[in-house]
Amino acid sequence: MTENDFGGLFAAALELNGLSAYASLADEFEKLTEELVKFNAHTNITAVRSTKDIIMKHYVDSLIVAEFVEGGRVIDIGCGGGFPTLPLALARRDVHITALDSTAKKLTFVDQCKNIFDLNIETLCARAEDAGRGKLRQTFTGATARAVAALNILCELALPFVKTGGMFIAMKGPGADEETAAAENAIQILGGKLEGNKIILLKTPGGETLTRSLIFIRKIRPTPDKYPRAYAQILKKPL
Numbered sequence: 590m591t592e593n594d595f596g597g598l599f600a601a602a603l604e605l606n607g608l609s610a611y612a613s614l615a616d617e618f619e620k621l622t623e624e625l626v627k628f629n630a631h632t633n634i635t636a637v638r639s640t641k642d643i644i645m646k647h648y649v650d651s652l653i654v655a656e657f658v659e660g661g662r663v664i665d666i667g668c669g670g671g672f673p674t675l676p677l678a679l680a681r682r683d684v685h686i687t688a689l690d691s692t693a694k695k696l697t698f699v700d701q702c703k704n705i706f707d708l709n710i711e712t713l714c715a716r717a718e719d720a721g722r723g724k725l726r727q728t729f730t731g732a733t734a735r736a737v738a739a740l741n742i743l744c745e746l747a748l749p750f751v752k753t754g755g756m757f758i759a760m761k762g763p764g765a766d767e768e769t770a771a772a773e774n775a776i777q778i779l780g781g782k783l784e785g786n787k788i789i790l791l792k793t794p795g796g797e798t799l800t801r802s803l804i805f806i807r808k809i810r811p812t813p814d815k816y817p818r819a820y821a822q823i824l825k826k827p828l
């Protein structure tokens with residue numbers, strides 16, 4: 590299998606990680622890769638460049654959350670160039686995704702893909718801590734975030750968007766136990782309850798292993814009005 594054999598690499602990566610249910614989306618993911626590489630050539634939205642890394646670090650890593658998203662309306666906080674937003678939107682057309690980021694140029698790519706693939710997405714260029722105080726507050730059945738901030742900080746950005754009964758899934762690398770322990774107070778204050786962590790060892794077709802974790806936080810009561818605070822405050826005095 591060569592670096593350029595997208596179909597072979599994609600199918601192998603999915604199979605190794607129990608995600609073959611999405612194998613029928615190979616053509617869409619191949620087209621997404623072409624668009625990502627083309628866009629990245631003039632506007633830097635990702636440092637991940639080789640086909641095999643894009644498949645593993647963007648697609649497989651994003652798709653592991655797809656089966657756990659409960660449906661309805663989900664917000665992806667700090668989606669950047671569209672991860673997990675774009676793979677999730679391709680895999681779960683039943684879910685409406687609000688793709689939020691404070692950097693407009695990254696959302697241009699997400700909008701472009703929304704049009705190409707006719708995805709159930711809307712983009713929102715805003716700071717999470719501002720939007721979380723506005724009309725979208727406590728309106729989502731779910732939230733996701735990958736590679737945005739430490740969990741105690743991330744919870745203050747994400748949980749205000751989720752309605753009671755909904756779920757925030759934080760997508761993390763290794764070290765979920767430590768992060769979760771450090772965020773216990775924040776989770777509780779913001780109206781959440783830790784439902785559990787899932788450690789996932791992703792296997793690459795090249796024989797490497799990448800450690801990932803999903804942290805599941807259920808919203809069990811409304812977030813108090815004073816949260817989220819201004820970002821400087823969140824950083825200065827994390828909950």
Ligand code: SAM
Pocket residue numbers: 666667668669670671672673689690691692695715716717718734735736737746820
């Ligand atoms: N989730 C994407 C991924 O995994 O490829 C992007 C990760 S990137 C390292 C972090 C992103 O979070 C950036 O695009 C940044 O603009 C966004 N971000 C960080 N803090 C934010 C905030 N308070 N509100 C909105 N976006 C934020």
